[in-house]
Amino acid sequence: xxxxxxxxxxxxxxxxxxxxxxxxxxxxxxxxxxxxxxxxxxxxxxxxxxxxxxxxxxxxxxxxxxxxxxxxxxxxxxxxxxxxxxxxxxxxxxxxxxxxxxxxxxxxxxxxxxxxxxxxxxxxxxxxxxxxxxxxxxxxxxxxxxxxxxxxxxxxxxxxxxxxxxxxxxxxxxxxxxxxxxxxxxxxxxxxxxxxxxxxxxxxxxxxxxxxxxxxxxxxxxxxxxxxxxxxxxxxxxxxxxxxxxxxxxxxxxxxxxxxxxxxxxxxxxxxxxxxxxxxxxxxxxxxxxxxxxxxxxxxxxxxxxxxxxxxxxxxxxxxxxxxxxxxxxxxxxxxxxxxxxxxxxxxxxxxxxxxxxxxxxxxxxxxxxxxxxxxxxxxxxxxxxxxxxxxxxxxxxxxxxxxxxxxxxxxxxxxxxxxxxxxxxxxxxxxxxxxxxxxxxxxxxxxxxxxxxxxxxxxxxxxxxxxxxxxxxxxx
Amino acid sequence: xxxxxxxxxxxxxxxxxxxxxxxxxxxxxxxxxxxxxxxxxxxxxxxxxxxxxxxxxxxxxxxxxxxxxxxxxxxxxxxxxxxxxxxxxxxxxx
Numbered sequence: 001x002x003x004x005x006x007x008x009x010x011x012x013x014x015x016x017x018x019x020x021x022x023x024x025x026x027x028x029x030x031x032x033x034x035x036x037x038x039x040x041x042x043x044x045x046x047x048x049x050x051x052x053x054x055x056x057x058x059x060x061x062x063x064x065x066x067x068x069x070x071x072x073x074x075x076x077x078x079x080x081x082x083x084x085x086x087x088x089x090x091x092x093x094x095x096x097x098x099x100x101x102x103x104x105x106x107x108x109x110x111x112x113x114x115x116x117x118x119x120x121x122x123x124x125x126x127x128x129x130x131x132x133x134x135x136x137x138x139x140x141x142x143x144x145x146x147x148x149x150x151x152x153x154x155x156x157x158x159x160x161x162x163x164x165x166x167x168x169x170x171x172x173x174x175x176x177x178x179x180x181x182x183x184x185x186x187x188x189x190x191x192x193x194x195x196x197x198x199x200x201x202x203x204x205x206x207x208x209x210x211x212x213x214x215x216x217x218x219x220x221x222x223x224x225x226x227x228x229x230x231x232x233x234x235x236x237x238x239x240x241x242x243x244x245x246x247x248x249x250x251x252x253x254x255x256x257x258x259x260x261x262x263x264x265x266x267x268x269x270x271x272x273x274x275x276x277x278x279x280x281x282x283x284x285x286x287x288x289x290x291x292x293x294x295x296x297x298x299x300x301x302x303x304x305x306x307x308x309x310x311x312x313x314x315x316x317x318x319x320x321x322x323x324x325x326x327x328x329x330x331x332x333x334x335x336x337x338x339x340x341x342x343x344x345x346x347x348x349x350x351x352x353x354x355x356x357x358x359x360x361x362x363x364x365x366x367x368x369x370x371x372x373x374x375x376x377x378x379x380x381x382x383x384x385x386x387x388x389x390x391x392x393x394x395x396x397x398x399x400x401x402x403x404x405x406x407x408x409x410x411x412x413x414x415x416x417x418x419x420x421x422x423x424x425x426x427x428x429x430x431x432x433x434x435x436x437x438x439x440x441x442x443x444x445x446x447x448x449x450x451x452x453x454x455x456x457x458x459x460x461x462x463x464x465x466x467x468x469x470x471x472x473x474x475x476x477x
Numbered sequence: 478x479x480x481x482x483x484x485x486x487x488x489x490x491x492x493x494x495x496x497x498x499x500x501x502x503x504x505x506x507x508x509x510x511x512x513x514x515x516x517x518x519x520x521x522x523x524x525x526x527x528x529x530x531x532x533x534x535x536x537x538x539x540x541x542x543x544x545x546x547x548x549x550x551x552x553x554x555x556x557x558x559x560x561x562x563x564x565x566x567x568x569x570x571x
């Protein structure tokens with residue numbers, strides 16, 4: 001039996017039936033990382049000591065549970081990877097930036113605390129675009145992650161290391177974060193499942209902030225069932241994140257028959273690759289054959305979403321990144337003449353090109369004389385985008401769409417054209433501006449390249465999304 | 478194209494040092510991106526911002542002392558690049 005291609009559910013059964021121990025499982029994954037990661041570059045740090053310690057504790061807990069004839073948590077003893085923008089106590093968390101290269105977190109993120117309580121095993125910290133700013137993982141200050149399905153191509157971003165680690169069997173699941181598509185796009189490009197939860201469903205305490213009105217942590221997994229398990233483990237209120245809502249995930253089976261699925265006509269206009277379109281249309285046909293009612297809807301503000309998103313995100317990022325000042329932690333220039341010089345030169349040295357670009361755009365959009373024209377206007381149009389979705393969900397249960405207009409592109413292909421990178425978010429960022437949840441599940445392939453289907457739901461309807469995604473996953477196989 | 482002076486002004490506001498090469502690149506990139514934002518002018522807007530689609534009101538915890546391990550303060554302090562005793566040291570301000 002190859003234990004590294006098991007799902008969480010299967011591995012849990014295996015641990016329960018004593019077919020293998022968590023230590024064996026963990027050593028297998030560490031071996032996979034050693035054999036594969038020099039080509040894939042999914043990891044920035046491997047936390048072997050932590051993983052083996054957690055595996056031993058999990059094995060003890062499993063022993064005790066067996067003696068007492070009790071169940072143990074589904075994630076107990078299961079090896080995972082963590083996006084490097086989520087802090088783990090006593091380990092580096094760099095967010096793939098030189099400005100945090102030597103930062104050791106003094107605390108655990110709430111999601112990490114929850115996973116530790118479940119007995120999870122943490123294999124390491126995964127690569128991302130610096131401060132989660134990007135769609136390809138090429139913006140990392142340290143390395144470029146490769147797509148496990150084609151090593152000349154990108155895995156998607158910004159949680160590219162997380163998605164690649166799961167796709168390459170270098171982790172059984174991963175935690176990523178999604179601001180404009182950073183879980184769903186890499187899930188789509190890398191052929192795995194990725195859920196962006198409703199804004200407020202999962203605590204962001206301990207997530208290194210990009211844009212606080214949009215950031216959410218979510219699972220990247222091999223299957224929809226695994227995704228549900230991880231989501232359930234990390235969701236729920238937290239005193240350390242005031243936006244986090246009282247929300248109890250409840251699993252309930254939902255029939256696809258009689259369900260109304262919305263198809264936004266704007267999402268199939270110009271710009272979509274014809275093979276991607278075929279794969280998504282096929283998924284829609286399958287849903288219809290199984291009794292779903294397909295209804296065309298209109299989201300007329302779609303054309304403004306990217307402009308709105310790339311004003312709001314840099315604006316919020318320019319404020320969030322002000323904390324990196326060379327004083328409290330992180331990179332600090334040694335030869336500065338005064339305090340201002342410390343700020344200016346530490347930041348100049350520590351930030352890469354994309355954070356600099358976004359800090360400048362954001363500062364510009366918020367500056368005197370330009371605020372109304374950019375930031376204020378973007379927020380007004382954001383309200384219209386929310387209204388579009390609100391009206392749509394009066395008529396439909398779920399919306400099916402592509403995740404991106406094209407499949408994975410070549411490493412370097414778009415590196416010198418930031419705007420063409422931004423346009424990749426066309427289907428993933430509008431719903432984020434409204435705070436809605438959405439999943440990406442594998443729907444087909446173009447040659448070796450996976451293509452994801454996006455399923456968007458109404459607020460806190462993760463159950464409906466997961467339930468239908470589970471059925472679609474089976475029907476698409 | 479956005480001027481070098483403008484970039485220099487924003488960079489100063491953002492406390493960000495840029496190299497000569499970066500100035501040139503940012504002038505070009507920002508001009509393209511800001512041009513793209515002009516798209517928003519097509520959309521008439523009168524709406525008030527901050528309307529709530531869902532109950533997203535902030536949940537504030539009670540303002541009370543939470544006991545933490547004393548080690549935490551030391552660990553946080555240990556991250557500061559320059560220290561003197563239990564203080565973070567900075568360069569002269571004036």
